[in-house]
Each structure stands twice: as structure tokens, then as C-alpha cells.
Amino acid sequence: MLSGRTILITGAGRGLGRAIATRLGEAGATLWLADVRADWGEAAVAELRGDGVAARFVPVDLRDEASVDAMFATVGPLYGVVNNAALADGVGGKAIHELEVADWDRVLAVNLRGTFLVTRGAARALIAAGGGRIVSIGSDAAAYGSPRLAHYIASKGGVAALTRTAARDLGPHGITVNTVSPGLTESESAAFVPEHRHELYRLNRALTRPQQPADLVGAVAFLLGPEAGYITGQELIVDGGFVLK
Ligand SMILES: NC(=O)C1=CN([C@@H]2O[C@H](COP(=O)(O)OP(=O)(O)OC[C@H]3O[C@@H](n4cnc5c(N)ncnc54)[C@H](O)[C@@H]3O)[C@@H](O)[C@H]2O)C=CC1
């Protein structure tokens, strides 16, 4: 379904990005796994290559404009980019009246500014290629308005809004831009989420089993695939029916 397509995934060293890489590799895509953690990224690439996937690692720090631009220079022509990297662990715990500007800046620098930098680089690469796809990973927490996560939620609401304006800017160039927003998932970063938030999801999902990384990947593959070429500017929530809208 994606053979001959080169797709870059940020934050692909572990968690949801790693699961997305597995799914896109199964679909035959050629992959670039980008991460600030070279150890995680290289290990993921080694596993994928062991399964016969054409995968390579490229280092990037989304907080650094020059690093993002260098990443795009390294990888060359692309068909798709998945904006997955974000600070998702250790971000909770403070209500807005307790939040420090340093907390806000640390999270926004990666999750929103970094997503802008990667989306801008992706746009330049995909315009040069004559078209392509961008998928950004949001969070259902933005629509729900989860407490004690103001900076994280503002960043993810910003990602969904950035998707809408980028879709309009890039539509004339044959590029679609969409957001896929997972719910609380049993990935490595979930260990940092307080038990009461897991309980909230357990009790309020339409589907009653906990979300796994593999539950997200089909939606991402679909939006990158041949049947989604007329879908753009949208947010698709994949959370087992916790947020319904
Ligand atoms: N796990 C969950 O329950 C949920 C996750 N999400 C979103 O899904 C995405 C993936 O989340 P997880 O896999 O849980 O996160 P994670 O923390 O397990 O993985 C994130 C990856 O991004 C990388 N990264 C962090 N800062 C970076 C930087 N400055 N430059 C480059 N790479 C950087 C990390 O090294 C890591 O490999 C994020 O956008 C997150 O906000 C959304 C809803 C729920």
C-alpha cells in the first residue's frame, strides 16, 4: 500500500512512534526514524531491519531549528511526515495556577514549536516533491480538557489548529495535513500518568479495554494511504470512544 513511499516519523524510538513505524514498515514504506534519543532510535531501526523493513535513523532535536533543517537535508525526498515526537511523560500534575513559565516553555518548545518546525520542513520537502502527506499526533486530552495539563493541552490544541491552517496553505501543492489524536495509551509514557486518570478512561470509554499503541496505527496508515487523498485539515480521535463529538 505504501511501497516506494519514503516516510519520516519523529519520536519513533519508542512508544506510539515506534508502533507507527512498525505499521508503515508492514505497508512497505521506506522509513526514516527520527529521535533525540539516538540509542532508542538506533535500536528501533535495528529491529525493523531485522524484519526486512528499509529503515534508517536520523538524529533530531525538535527544540533546535538548525537540527530540524539538518534532518530534512539528510533524509532527502519524502512522500510523508508523521509529527509524533512530543513531551508526553512527566508533564502532568500542576493546575494552571501552579504552573511555572518554565513548565510551559519546556512543553511548548517541543510539542508546538517543534511541530511547527517539522511541518515547515515537511512542507518545503513535499512541495519540491509535487505533493504528499503530513499527519500530526494530537491528543484527545485537548478536546476533553483534562485537568492539570494546561501546557500539554494547549500544545495539542495548537497542533490541531496548525493542521487546519497548514491544510489550507498546502492544499494547492497537493499536500494533505491531518491530526490523529490518541487517548491515554498503555505505552511507556503511561507509567507517568496518575492512576486516577487511567481510572477516568477505564470508566468512561465506550470500548472497555485499555488502549494499546497498535490501536492508533491503522488511522495513521489510512491517512497516509491511497484512499485518503481527499481528506485534509481534519482531526481523527482514536481513543475507544472516550471523547465523543
Ligand atoms: N501515550 C499516550 O497515552 C498518549 C500519547 N499521545 C501523543 O502521542 C505521541 C507519542 O507519545 P508516546 O509514545 O507516549 O511518547 P514517548 O515519550 O514514549 O515517546 C516520545 C518520543 O519522542 C522523542 N522526543 C522527545 N523530545 C524530543 C525532541 N526534543 N526532539 C526529538 N524527539 C524527541 C522521545 O525521545 C521519544 O522517543 C506524542 O505526541 C504524545 O503527545 C497522545 C495521547 C495519549
Ligand SMILES: Cc1ncc2c(c1O)C(=O)OC2
Ligand atoms: C500525561 C497525560 N495524561 C493524560 C493523557 C495524556 C497525557 O500525556 C494524553 O496525551 O492523553 C491523555
